Amino acid sequence: MIYDKKVLLRNIALILFILLFSLLQNTSGIIPEPFGARAFLLIPLTVFIGMFERGVSGTLLGAFAGILWDISSDKDGFFGIMMFLTAFFCTLMITYLMRNNIASALVLTALCLAVNILVFIILFYVLSGVEDISYFVFRFYLPSYIFTLLLSPVVYLLVRAVYGKWGEFRRIKI
Amino acid sequence: MRRFFLSSKAKIACFALAALLLGVVFAAFSHNSSSFFTSIVSAVFSPLEKAASSLSRHADSFAVSFKSSSVYLEQIEQLEKQLNESTQKLSEYEKLKAKVKDYENILGLKERNSDFVFSYGTVISRNAADAGSSFVLDVGRIDDVSVNDPVLCDGNVVGIIKKVNTTTSVALSVLDPRLSIGAYEVSTGEKGFLSGSAKLIGDGLVRLSGLKSTTAVVSGGIVITSGAGGVFPPGIVIGTVVTVENDEADTSSYATVKPACDITSLSGVFVLTDFAGQGEKDDFTVDLSG
Structure with a gap:
C-alpha cells in the first residue's frame, strides 16, 4: 500500500509539473526572454522524467507533456510523438547505458534538445520552403537552446526532489 | 389666592x-421660523453645545480603543471582503473597457463591409x-471558427487560423514565413505577395515581394490585401512600407512592411468567420503553405 501511495503521489506531482511547465513555457511574459531566447522547459522535464521514471509510465508522461504542447502548435501530434520518443530514448539510455546522475542528465538534455529543435526546423520550415533559415537558427533557436540548457539543472533538482520524497530509490548519486 | 395674583411675582410670570x-406669534409670521428669544438663547448656548458634542465624539473614540480585538478582526475581514469585491469589479470593468475599445475599432470595418461576420x-x-x-485564441469550432479564417486586430490583418479545436484555435501571424498573402500598395496599385521572412522577423517586419524593379512604391505607403485566393477579403490594411530594396535573387524589388498591429503584444482579436467571396479563387491564386 505504501508503495502504491508513493507511485500515486509521484505521478500526481509529475503531472502537475508538466502542467506548470507547459504554462510557463507557452505563456509570454512569465519567463524572461533574454535576447529573444525562449525556454523549452518541457523538453528537459521529459528527459528527466524518462530518466527517473523509466518504463512505460515515463514514456506515457512524456507523451502527455507533448500533447499539452500540441495544443498551442499548428501541427497536431508533432510534440506528442517527439516527447514520447524523447522519454523512451532516455529510459533506454539510463536502463542500459548510462547512470542516473546530473552529468548524464545534462548530456541527454543537450542531445534531446538539439534533436527536437532540428526535427522541428526541418519539418516546419525546411520542408515548407522557408528561406534564410540560418537567421532562425542563430538568432532564435541557438539562444533558446543555450537558455534552456542553463535552466535545466533547476528542472532536474525539482524532479529529483519528487523522486527523493516519493521515489523507489531514496538516494540519488550526483 | 388673590394676594398671589396681585403680588409682583405673579406679575413677572404673566409678563414672561x-x-x-x-415670540411664538412672531416666529409663525417670520421667514426664519425662529423667535427672537430662541435666536438669543441659541447665540449664547450654541458654543456650549459644540463643546459638548466634541467631548462626546472624543469620548466615543476613547471608548473604541477599549474594543476587543475580535471586533477589529471582524471589521478588517469585512473591509477586506469589500476591497476584494471592488478589485474584482474594477478588473472586470477594465476588461470590458478594453473589449469595448476593440469593438469600436472594428465597427468602422463592419459598417463598410456588412457581409463580414466576426468572432471575438x-x-x-x-x-x-x-x-x-503563432498564437492561440480562446475561440474554436463552437464559435464557427474554421481553418484559413483571417484574424484581425483593430481592423488590420494580423494572421490566419491554421488549426481549430473545439474551444481554441491556433493562428499563424503575418510574421510567419509560412504565410503568404496577396497584397498591393494603395497609392501605386502595385501587386505583390506579402510573407514573413526569417531575416526580418527579429525586427517585426514582413516582406512584400514581386514588385517591379522600377517600382514606384515608397516608404510610408499603405499595403492592403488584394483578395487574391479568396482567403483574405480585399481592402484590409496589413501595414505600412518601411523600405524598398532590390531582391538579391532576381531583378524584382521588394518592400519591407511594418504590420499595423504589434504582433507580439496582441490581446483581443477578431476572427473573420465569414465574408462574401470567402474561399472563391480567382486568376491570382496565392498558395498558402501548410
Missing part, C-alpha cells in the same frame, strides 16, 4: 408668559518553439 406667546477572441498562449509568433 405674554412675551413667550408674543483573446490570445491565451503561444507556441514557444515557433519563431514566427
Whole structure:
C-alpha cells in the first residue's frame, strides 16, 4: 500500500509539473526572454522524467507533456510523438547505458534538445520552403537552446526532489 | 389666592408668559421660523453645545480603543471582503473597457463591409518553439471558427487560423514565413505577395515581394490585401512600407512592411468567420503553405 501511495503521489506531482511547465513555457511574459531566447522547459522535464521514471509510465508522461504542447502548435501530434520518443530514448539510455546522475542528465538534455529543435526546423520550415533559415537558427533557436540548457539543472533538482520524497530509490548519486 | 395674583411675582410670570406667546406669534409670521428669544438663547448656548458634542465624539473614540480585538478582526475581514469585491469589479470593468475599445475599432470595418461576420477572441498562449509568433485564441469550432479564417486586430490583418479545436484555435501571424498573402500598395496599385521572412522577423517586419524593379512604391505607403485566393477579403490594411530594396535573387524589388498591429503584444482579436467571396479563387491564386 505504501508503495502504491508513493507511485500515486509521484505521478500526481509529475503531472502537475508538466502542467506548470507547459504554462510557463507557452505563456509570454512569465519567463524572461533574454535576447529573444525562449525556454523549452518541457523538453528537459521529459528527459528527466524518462530518466527517473523509466518504463512505460515515463514514456506515457512524456507523451502527455507533448500533447499539452500540441495544443498551442499548428501541427497536431508533432510534440506528442517527439516527447514520447524523447522519454523512451532516455529510459533506454539510463536502463542500459548510462547512470542516473546530473552529468548524464545534462548530456541527454543537450542531445534531446538539439534533436527536437532540428526535427522541428526541418519539418516546419525546411520542408515548407522557408528561406534564410540560418537567421532562425542563430538568432532564435541557438539562444533558446543555450537558455534552456542553463535552466535545466533547476528542472532536474525539482524532479529529483519528487523522486527523493516519493521515489523507489531514496538516494540519488550526483 | 388673590394676594398671589396681585403680588409682583405673579406679575413677572404673566409678563414672561405674554412675551413667550408674543415670540411664538412672531416666529409663525417670520421667514426664519425662529423667535427672537430662541435666536438669543441659541447665540449664547450654541458654543456650549459644540463643546459638548466634541467631548462626546472624543469620548466615543476613547471608548473604541477599549474594543476587543475580535471586533477589529471582524471589521478588517469585512473591509477586506469589500476591497476584494471592488478589485474584482474594477478588473472586470477594465476588461470590458478594453473589449469595448476593440469593438469600436472594428465597427468602422463592419459598417463598410456588412457581409463580414466576426468572432471575438483573446490570445491565451503561444507556441514557444515557433519563431514566427503563432498564437492561440480562446475561440474554436463552437464559435464557427474554421481553418484559413483571417484574424484581425483593430481592423488590420494580423494572421490566419491554421488549426481549430473545439474551444481554441491556433493562428499563424503575418510574421510567419509560412504565410503568404496577396497584397498591393494603395497609392501605386502595385501587386505583390506579402510573407514573413526569417531575416526580418527579429525586427517585426514582413516582406512584400514581386514588385517591379522600377517600382514606384515608397516608404510610408499603405499595403492592403488584394483578395487574391479568396482567403483574405480585399481592402484590409496589413501595414505600412518601411523600405524598398532590390531582391538579391532576381531583378524584382521588394518592400519591407511594418504590420499595423504589434504582433507580439496582441490581446483581443477578431476572427473573420465569414465574408462574401470567402474561399472563391480567382486568376491570382496565392498558395498558402501548410
